Amino acid sequence: MKFELSNVLKELPEQFFASLVKKVNAKIAAGHDVINLGQGNPDQPTPDHIVEAMAEAVRNPENHQYSAFRGSRSLKEAAAEFYKREYGVSVDPEREVAVLFGGKAGLVELPQCLLNPGDAVLVPDPGYPDYWSGVELAKAVMETMPLTKDNHFLPDYSVIPADVKEKAKLMYLNYPNNPTGAQATSAFFAETAHFAKDNGICIVHDFAYGAVGYDGQKPVSFLETEGAKEVGIEIYTLSKTYNMAGWRVGFAVGNGSVIEALNLYQDHMYVSLFKAVQDAAAAALLSDQSCVKEQNERYEKRRDVWIKAVRDIGWDAAAPEGSFFAWMPVPEGYTSEEFSDLLLEKANVVTAPGIGFGQYGEGYVRVGLLTSEERLQEAANRIGRLNIFKKTGVCH
Incomplete structure (x- = not known):
């Protein structure tokens, strides 16, 4: 007997990249040497001192039971100390921090915490x-904000129609940006806070790549902005900063009413994250941060190798300003999906088609800098042997 999916599941957006994964796996199964630059999965292991903290916490029998519903006091205090140390932002561990089952969980949960059917979200x-x-x-209702090269891949609030501003209750932002690699400025975040206050909109800043900035430019936290906690929150994940992508741990920081909404929602969805994972996360946030600096340097070297090789x-x-992605323009005569397919078929190089990130992603492919410098150089060499750019030029 087969049971029918609910309407809720039927109406969820199609997972665009599932088809790409299927194509890649078929290539690999056929014995080809595939260089996968289409993923967003960090390629380095979790630092040893974090693994050791996890091992010690797992051996602690006090952690072998349900932990506190709203997360451990120690992890929330670590998150507050992290924000004070890194960004000069004071956070109340009890009222202004929510422990999350990974950053994605918080991002997906928030609309259900704050919105009613028909409310608009700026995306x-x-x-x-x-x-x-x-x-x-x-x-x-989703209302999109175009991110274009001409505006440094920042949304232009002046072009948002009045009726959309009236309906909007929530806005997602993400800097350093996936997929474009752009960074936000303090001035942009100040403009954002004013816009949010004037229009009664909650800002959700996805700070997943907060540790990855280049050319000496440390990414700016939205919470560094005057008035930011009045109008929104920031979601931080340990996946990228500490190579803990499989650990599923993050936290939200900021406006107390939004944090309470997240906590209330999660009270009904979960008990709490395994305490050993929370202990290891706290250790990551509070311990020596040289591993973060070394990783950022690794990504910057990879970025420089890739950009030189493709040029x-x-x-x-x-060149991207942050994140571990490069946003590459597609040659004339191809859609982003056609070009991505061509690179996979003819060069055994995987890229992510820009259209998978939205309408304004058309004309680009996303490249992940998540393999060695040697493999990045080899990928560029393979693409170069196709002689595409010499024949057609590149759209800008």
Whole structure:
């Protein structure tokens, strides 16, 4: 007997990248040497001192039971200390921190915490596709904010129609940005806080790549902005900063009423995250941060190798300012999906088609800098041997 899916599941956005994964796996199964630059999964292991903290916490029998519903006091205090140390932001551990089952969980849960059916959500385009899932689950309405090269991949609030501003209750932002690699400025965040206050909109800043900034430019936290906690929150994940992608641990910081809403929702969904994982996360946040610095340097070297290598073959693109992604323009005559398919078929190089991140992602492919410098150079060499750019030039 087969049972039918609920309407809720039927109406969720299609997972665009599932088809890409299927194509890649078929190539690998056929014995090809595939260089996968289409993923967003960190390639380095979790630092040893964090693994050791986890091992010690697992051996503690006090952790072998349900932990506190709203997360351990020690992890919330560690998150507050982390924000004070890194960004000069004071946070109340009890009222202004929510422990999350990974950053994605909080991002998807928030619309259900704050919105009613028909409320509008402002979503960046291109942007992280799971924002769309949260909007659909809340039966809200998605209104996109184009991110274009001409505006440094920042939304232009002046072009948002008055009726959309009136309906909007929530806005997602993400800097350093996935997929464009752009960074936000303090001035932009100040403009954002004013816009949010004037229009009664809650800002959700997805700070997943907060530790990855280049050329000496440390990414700016939205909470550093005057008035930011009045109008929103920031979601931080340990997945990228500490290579803890499989550990499913993050936290939300900021406006107390939003934090309470998240905690209330999670009271009904879960008990709490395994205490040993919380102990290891606290250790990561409070311990020596040299591993974070070394990782950022590794990504910057990879970025420099990639950008030089592709420019050498005639594929010009702006170097990303943050995140571990490069946003590469597609040659004339191809859609983003066609070009991504071509690179996989002819060069055994995987890229993510820009259209998978939204309408304004068309014309680009996303490249993840999540393999060695040697493999990045080899990927560029393979693409260069196709002689695409010499024949067609590149759209800008």
